[in-house]
Amino acid sequence: MKVPMLDLSEQYQSLRSEVLEVLDEVMSSSRFILGDNVKKLEQDVAKYSNVAHGIGCGNGSDAIHIALQALGVSEGDEVITTPFTFFATGGAIARAGATPVYVDIDPVTFNIDPNKIEEAITEKTKAIIPVHLYGQMADMEKIAEIAKKHNLAVVEDAAQAIGAKHNGKTVGELGTAATYSFFPTKNLGAYGDGGMVVTNDDEVAEQSRVIRVHGSKPKYYHHVLGYNSRLDELQAAVLNVKFPHLDHWSELRREKADNYTKLLKEALDDQVATPVEKEGNYHVFHQYTIRVDKRDELQEYLKEQGVATMIYYPLPLHVQPVFKELGYKEGDFPVTEKAAKEALSLPMFPELKLEQQEYVVAKIAEFYGK
Structure with a gap:
């Protein structure tokens, strides 16, 4: 698929x-x-x-x-x-x-x-x-x-x-x-x-x-x-x-996000950190972004299996070459830098099918030997 x-x-x-x-x-x-x-x-x-x-x-x-x-x-x-x-x-x-x-x-x-x-x-x-x-x-x-x-x-x-x-x-x-x-x-x-x-x-x-x-x-x-x-x-x-369709599309995105979270919890327990909607927030899930170990290896494996993913963002702004004159260095923002090594965004759009999501999660579980 x-x-x-x-x-x-x-x-x-x-x-x-x-x-x-x-x-x-x-x-x-x-x-x-x-x-x-x-x-x-x-x-x-x-x-x-x-x-x-x-x-x-x-x-x-x-x-x-x-x-x-x-x-x-x-x-x-x-x-x-x-x-x-x-x-x-x-x-x-x-x-x-x-x-x-x-x-x-x-x-x-x-x-x-x-x-x-x-x-x-x-x-x-x-x-x-x-x-x-x-x-x-x-x-x-x-x-x-x-x-x-x-x-x-x-x-x-x-x-x-x-x-x-x-x-x-x-x-x-x-x-x-x-x-x-x-x-x-x-x-x-x-x-x-x-x-x-x-x-x-x-x-x-x-x-x-x-x-x-x-x-x-x-x-x-x-x-x-x-x-x-x-x-x-x-x-x-x-x-x-x-x-006029935006609110409906947002609800569909939220539905897809719920699907992903349930499927990932069932398949991998807590091995994959799924998105958290903070209390009081209404998340519109432009991206569904997980945090994982061996992120780059997982991305490559999913690509081989026909699953597209994206990394938003692999190099934080404080260590971008164009901003080197600001004087920041690696280690200045450890939470950001850790996220940049672990974050992986999965396919997300209102028309995404449940069977596609099931396939994505199955391949993630397969990678981790689950």
Whole structure:
């Protein structure tokens, strides 16, 4: 049996006629940039996030950068975040001219450990970026409390967590701003790149809208150094078709996650550490990530058996070559470094079949001699 990490073909076939119809409407309108489809998506995603504003942009990486710039983060500032995340998080901080300051993670959720944030705060600290990794929100209540105490902004990197909740609050409600990615593999994915900033802060929203169009307002009058990062009408049209299905897809992901956990517990007892949904959280399982011994050997074995897996992420940001000037070294964040050696993400998408999951787990058990 072949089990892909992600298969978008079934989803597309179920939406094909509607997608083709809206794409034809965009083509016929000849309005391709910042039109009605973008406005609708911005309004719907903002409402979904329980905030006032949505600002569509070119991708999730730009969304973080735009939010930071809109908050006034610049050269000489420091931004606290996690080293266990995709490069875009640290990259956006550096592109804004600021210095990433890393803090170790919670070993259970893989998210930034709020108990270690305060010791990293200095007079240069301007913001905190918690990353809601794999689809589970970080402890935003504690993080928001720390930020308020020290007068810091909070930008939630929710690239993997649209629809996730923490104690009844959704992404964006407890931060100054939050950012989404609509990369095709995401829970709400476009057919190309796309991203969005969501916020309740009127000034952050206004600045974000200006920054995404070369810093101009009105057109051709430039007051800040912005850049070109706009969500286009074609991608927004596709996302508008998909958006009404998001909650259902999230429930299906949760169902698949439950299946995996039951199957793994039955087959391997506690030999494989399965994901833990913290009390009060609603996990949307962008990834189903286990922790295992002999991770690399297991991945290779599964590949031989036709099972695709991914390692998110094999090299933490603090030891990435591009950040060597920050002075971090291996050993600085032991929880992160251990996770980077043990984490393995299994195939996860709403259309994943039970027999595929059973096959994946059987092959994992086979590898460990169970």
